[in-house]
Amino acid sequence: MYTTLFSPIKVGGVRLKNRITMAPLYLGYAGEGGTVSPLLLEHYRLMASGGAAMITVENATVDHPAGSGSNRTIRADTDENLPGLEKLAATIKTEGALACLQLNHAGRFAGAQEVVAPSEVNTFGRTPRAMSIEEIKSARDKFVQAAERAFKAGFDMVELHGGTGYLLAQFASPRTNKRNDYYGGSLEKRMRFPLEVLQAVREAAGNKPVGYRFLADEWLPDGLTLEESGVLASRLSHGGVAYLSVMGGTYESFSMPEVVKASKKPGYMADLAGEIRDHVRVPVIAAGRIAVGHIAEEILASGRADLVGLARVLWADPEWPEKVRREMEDDLVICDPSCRDVCMQLVMQGKPAFCPQWSPEKTRRLKDLYE
Secondary structure, three states: OHHHHHHHHEEEEEEEOOOEEEEOOOOOOOOOOOOOOOHHHHHHHHHHOOOEEEEEEEEOOOOOOOOOOOOOOOEOHHHHHHHHHHHHHHHHHHHOOOOEEEOOOOOOHHHOOOOOOOOOOOOOOOOOEOEEEEEEEEHHHHHHHHEEEHHHHOOOOOEEEEEOOOHHHHOOOOOOOOOOOOOOOOOHHHHHHHHHHHHHHHHHHHHEEEEEEEEEEEEOOOOOOOHHHHHHHHHHOOOOOOOEEEEEOOOOOOOOHHHHHOOOOOOOOOHHHHHHHHHOOOOOEOOOOOOOOHHHHHHHOOOOEEEEOOOOHHHHHOOOHHHHHOOOHHHHHOOOOOHOOOHHHHHHHOOOOOOOOHHHHHHHHHHHOOO
């Protein structure tokens, strides 16, 4: 029925069995200190078991604690993390999905005592320290080292986190990059750091694909907009990125009434993906409440994207791909926006996220694995 959705595609030279990917989703499932916990392993086993082609593990920090969003952010910054990452990659691949690790530096959104960013721009009452040139180069190198660690652990590809207003996006944004040196000012200079990180990681990756979580629009009046992000997308494409996973918004815009209202609509970020796809020559992933098969198929068939990224949709029902393929959509466990984002409220409180749509048995089983 959904011929495009379940057709294969090559991404960075790697064959994906269908167009369904898991978009990165932070749930607070790692152990204290960012370790790979039993709950995290079981979560990703479930995500990979339902038939999605690629699973993207969220937000592995390249620099702890300076770049970690929380103490339960997965770590990829030292070799001590390798055994856990190896188990995580193997768990996903054993279930028949490709394993991708998202690499991130949180910048001004880090949970560290002292946070760093391109510029001293107030962030929810805290002002980060502007990074020196040496610190910028060090951050680039740490992305490279984390990527090397991910590939050594067995991941098939990595994704650079340039979304949600994190460090790579902070450099690109006129709102958060007020520098007047080599890395700030004009769009050309603001793009330098993310482009340098891509180039350096690609060199380290060899023939392994390097994707990019891409912020198309901050949805803020003085932030990054499609006019400038389209230029960055084109440069990333020419720079050899394997794919762009397109999203909109940051922590500073997610709670705005107009954004909250828009985010309840099916496929609400697909148009952003379509705008970016016009600028690039690589596959584009669309995300944003793609809850049922016909919406996913329409997004692909319309040419707005080449793949779909399911985050909370797949988390609520890991069997989504197989149920849709077998035309059993009446049996889907649907992520219900009327629950007022209970899962994300738990995460913001530093607690692990659990879905109110789950059966009591499943919730108890996963809670028993929480450390």
